Amino acid sequence: MNPVYTRPKSLTNVVTHYCPGCTHGIAHRLVAETIDELGIQGRTIGVASVGCSVFAYNYFDVDFQQAAHGRAPAVATGIKRVRPESIVFAYQGDGDLASIGMAEIVHAAVRGENITVIFINNAIYGMTGGQMAPTTLVGQKTTTSPFGRDPGTQGYPVKISELLSTVKGAYYVARFSLHNPANVQRAKQGIKKAFQNQIEGKGFSLVELLSTCSTNWGMTPQNALKWLEENMIPEYPLGEFKTGEGE
Amino acid sequence: MEKRVRFNEDHCKSCELCIGVCPKKIIRLRTELNRLGYHPAFVPDEDQEKCISCALCARMCPDAVIEVFRP
Amino acid sequence: MSQVTVFYGLYGSGKSEVSINYALRLAREGRAVTIVDLDAVTPYFRVRDVRERLLEEGVRVVAPKESIRHADLPVLPEGIRRILMHGEGDIVVDVGGDPTGARVLGGLKDALRPGARGLFVLNAMRPFSRTLDEAEEAVDRVTSSAGLPPGGLVSNTHLGELTRIEHISSGLKFAEALGLRLGLPVVMVGVPAHLKSQEEELAKALRGVRPLYLERYLLKPWEIAE
Amino acid sequence: MSESLLMKGNEALAEAAIRAGCRFYFGYPITPQNEISEYMARRLGEHGGVFVQAESEVSSINMVYGAAGAGGRVLISSSSPGISLMQEAISYIAGAELPCVIVNMSRGGPGLGGIQPSQSDYFQSTKGGGHGDYRLIVLAPATIQEGCDLMATAFDLADKYRNPVMILGDGMIGQMMEPVVFPEVLDAASLPHKPWATTGNEGRERNIISSIYLDPEELDAHNWRLEEKYRKVRENEVRYEILHGDDAEWFFVAYGTVARICTAVIQRLRKDGVKVGLIRPISLWPFPDEAFEKVVDRAKGFLTVEMSTGQMVEDVRLAVNGRKPVYFYGRTGGAVPTPRSVERRLRDMIDGKAPSQTDYFDRVGGAKK
Missing domain, CATH: 3.40.50.920 (Rossmann fold)
Incomplete structure (x- = not known):
């Protein structure tokens, strides 16, 4: 029998703490596949953030640093400046990156830090139990927007990829979705590009991945994928927002 | 018989994302529980021949449970 | 005849002490003197910190107003343009250090009357002016930032309380070598007052260049008698 | 001329850090310590080092966390309000047992306070500042020469105990000038090997830098292990x-x-x-x-x-x-x-x-x- 798909070497052989159907697991797998395919396992250093992916370092068989809430791009900057030959990636959720860590992500992009950022956008705070995220959709109910997000008092969802695509220092900014196999495949290609860019010294790359949180959305995993497709993609259009320097 | 699609059933959380994408509808959940307390997904031996090795199930699996082979 | 003298240079070259001592010397010679504190970049040890002492000796002090003396802001003294243009008597201007501090003067250069002379204060015991190349670069960067070409050098090589005659002597040689490169005269040599008593050695070291004896006015807290 | 140089305290600490093998500096401007950043910006490159001005004190200290975790000899400096902003990461650095040196040229507080010298950060420096059971080793120079000498000591102590070390000065120490004699630049080969650092796991088990211990028993054990380390510091590193x-x-x-x-x-x-x-x-x-x-x-x-x-x-x-x-x-x-x-x-x-x-x-x- 010829292998078509096997478990990536760069994943540790443990059961993750993620809820059933959580697309964090898909994102992890795609990153691990990328590390394997690019042959960079021995020189990759990951940065875990605060959020559901706080234990990411348990699941990747590479060196890892766990960062304070929102600060992963700064930590990654510190690592990369000491070890420019290493491949450094930060893995952050929407609360971490788009709320408390907004300054760090924008300025890492401004500096054109030669790092890769994987940004999980699931429109909610998972770790702390389903509170409103900066990416929560208008009208979406969460424990802190129990009547639905009201733009009048709670503002509008923040669009990180669009925002960062205006930053000259950013080299590659793209948004993908993990709601079906075809999109997962596209996301994989984007992630691979984001790591390849770093290997080639091209600078800052960020891949935003639309993800589900079936537990806090209160849905089955399959319904969550459907909800993502129907509600998130219209608000967060997919695509590569920036490839290459300038503008 | 060599299996075309193999499940690491101990790691499965029965999220059913694989079931949702299988074009041949051959993935099922076991009635027994695994060590994690979930009904793990599997393809019955008699359906292994029906598998077309498309690996959509593996691509959607959040827990890297599934490995796929082609004869 | 009234004269505008601008002291500029790198951080810590001794501009402020030179400015204060020079202003006091002019005042003691019976001249009407105004000292201008144009340092917008240094938070401590500035001319404005010894305002009262200067006033006692009849030196007029132009500095940012008292109420914002300690503000962490680049503040210019009120009426600065008028004073530079039309102020009477001798005017001594203490510019902040480095090209950064000198930039303030650059913004005021159209207010400088013809004949204003810029004197570059040089301490060869300080970083970034240890070699002639470094010092030349410093003169170039500071004076172009100030928008006032240098008219001469002030040799102010010293090591604080540890200054010995040999520092004065080697510093002067260094300044002369730099002057030779840049076509500038060494017009003054700063000499810490504690060396005054060593007359003979000092005369040998100075070789006829007039010393500016430097009493220290910008004191550290433990040096203040009262 | 003799080997003495006339140095501002801030410049002198920066030069002393370079000579002690520091090759990574992260900072954010605040009076009265900007000369440290400015000196590093100008000189660190000559030694093959890296200077980064971050977007905030928060970010700069987190860069220190990353850089120290990757095995670099790292310096950061600020003044009181900036040091307050860094407290979270300092707690993380202590918790993850990373070595670094932090300079606080303190100024008057509380709040925005003023820019003149102060010693009112003593509690913050010696009693915590951030959350959790940890200590900073805090060294307070009284002369600029002593500051230079303590800089080398600070880096060595940081590496020896894998703990952040603070040099606590005040604006006066930072701004005044005194003659200083510097040591020779340290040979990089003499710096301690850091087998725990994240350098890529080629040929070894992976290294993880973290301060998270969700199991109370584990966190209790971790804290007592830290305390044991601090006991050794108390026994061996008293200076007066x-x-x-x-x-x-x-x-x-x-x-x-x-x-x-x-x-x-x-x-x-x-x-x-x-x-x-x-x-x-x-x-x-x-x-x-x-x-x-x-x-x-x-x-x-x-x-x-x-x-x-x-x-x-x-x-x-x-x-x-x-x-x-x-x-x-x-x-x-x-x-x-x-x-x-x-x-x-x-x-x-x-x-x-x-x-x-x-x-x-x-x-x-x-x-x-």
Whole structure:
């Protein structure tokens, strides 16, 4: 029998703490596949953030640093400046990156830090139990927007990829979705590009991945994928927002 | 018989994302529980021949449970 | 005849002490003197910190107003343009250090009357002016930032309380070598007052260049008698 | 010319760090310590090092976390409000046991305060600052030369104990100029090997830098292991100076700039035959209790002088432990005690005119000379 798909070497052989159907697991797998395919396992250093992916370092068989809430791009900057030959990636959720860590992500992009950022956008705070995220959709109910997000008092969802695509220092900014196999495949290609860019010294790359949180959305995993497709993609259009320097 | 699609059933959380994408509808959940307390997904031996090795199930699996082979 | 003298240079070259001592010397010679504190970049040890002492000796002090003396802001003294243009008597201007501090003067250069002379204060015991190349670069960067070409050098090589005659002597040689490169005269040599008593050695070291004896006015807290 | 250079305190610390093998500096501008950043921006590149001006103090200290975790010899500097912003990451750095050196050229607080010198960050530096059970090793130079010497010590201690070390100065130490003799630039090959650092796991098990221990038993064990480390620091890394310990009956207790003032006053008083000495803590943490043991039996009283409303004096009281009176005189907000005012408080203490030990000289209207 010829292998078509096997478990990536760069994943540790443990059961993750993620809820059933959580697309964090898909994102992890795609990153691990990328590390394997690019042959960079021995020189990759990951940065875990605060959020559901706080234990990411348990699941990747590479060196890892766990960062304070929102600060992963700064930590990654510190690592990369000491070890420019290493491949450094930060893995952050929407609360971490788009709320408390907004300054760090924008300025890492401004500096054109030669790092890769994987940004999980699931429109909610998972770790702390389903509170409103900066990416929560208008009208979406969460424990802190129990009547639905009201733009009048709670503002509008923040669009990180669009925002960062205006930053000259950013080299590659793209948004993908993990709601079906075809999109997962596209996301994989984007992630691979984001790591390849770093290997080639091209600078800052960020891949935003639309993800589900079936537990806090209160849905089955399959319904969550459907909800993502129907509600998130219209608000967060997919695509590569920036490839290459300038503008 | 060599299996075309193999499940690491101990790691499965029965999220059913694989079931949702299988074009041949051959993935099922076991009635027994695994060590994690979930009904793990599997393809019955008699359906292994029906598998077309498309690996959509593996691509959607959040827990890297599934490995796929082609004869 | 009234004269505008601008002291500029790198951080810590001794501009402020030179400015204060020079202003006091002019005042003691019976001249009407105004000292201008144009340092917008240094938070401590500035001319404005010894305002009262200067006033006692009849030196007029132009500095940012008292109420914002300690503000962490680049503040210019009120009426600065008028004073530079039309102020009477001798005017001594203490510019902040480095090209950064000198930039303030650059913004005021159209207010400088013809004949204003810029004197570059040089301490060869300080970083970034240890070699002639470094010092030349410093003169170039500071004076172009100030928008006032240098008219001469002030040799102010010293090591604080540890200054010995040999520092004065080697510093002067260094300044002369730099002057030779840049076509500038060494017009003054700063000499810490504690060396005054060593007359003979000092005369040998100075070789006829007039010393500016430097009493220290910008004191550290433990040096203040009262 | 001799090897001496005339240096501002801030520049001197930066140069000393470079010579001690520091190749990574992260910072954000704040008065009165900008000369450290400016010097590093200009000079670090000449030594193959990296200077980064971050978007905030928060970001800069997190860059330090990453860089230290990756095995770099890292320096960061700021002044009081900036150091407050860094406290979260300092706690993480201590929790993850990473070495780094932090310079605080402190200024008056609370809040935005002012830019003149202050010692009111003593509590923040020595008693925590961030959350959790951890300690900073805190070193307080009184001269610029000592600051340079302590910089090398600070990096060595940071590596030895895998703990952040703070050099606590004040704006005066940072801004004043004194002659300094520097050591030679350290050979990079002599720096300690860091097998725990994240460098890529080629040929070994992966390294993880983290401070998370969600299991109470594990966190308890981790904290006690840290405490055991701090016990070793207390045993081995106490630093202090005693002036006139052989005959003094009255002691000033002061550090940094204020110790210089007290030293000047001591010279004056001893000419009048007053038997006064000085205990100058150099390591503020660990606090040099030992210095007090040496003199407490003979001492008649201690006068702690600080540029604060009374912070270190609490540690002095713990060290003296009620055996002798401990008095306090302080000025704050950038007002520096004058030698004359310090002398007067000491004479008052000797003459029995001091307020009670729990009160303060000049409690109201401290500006009175």
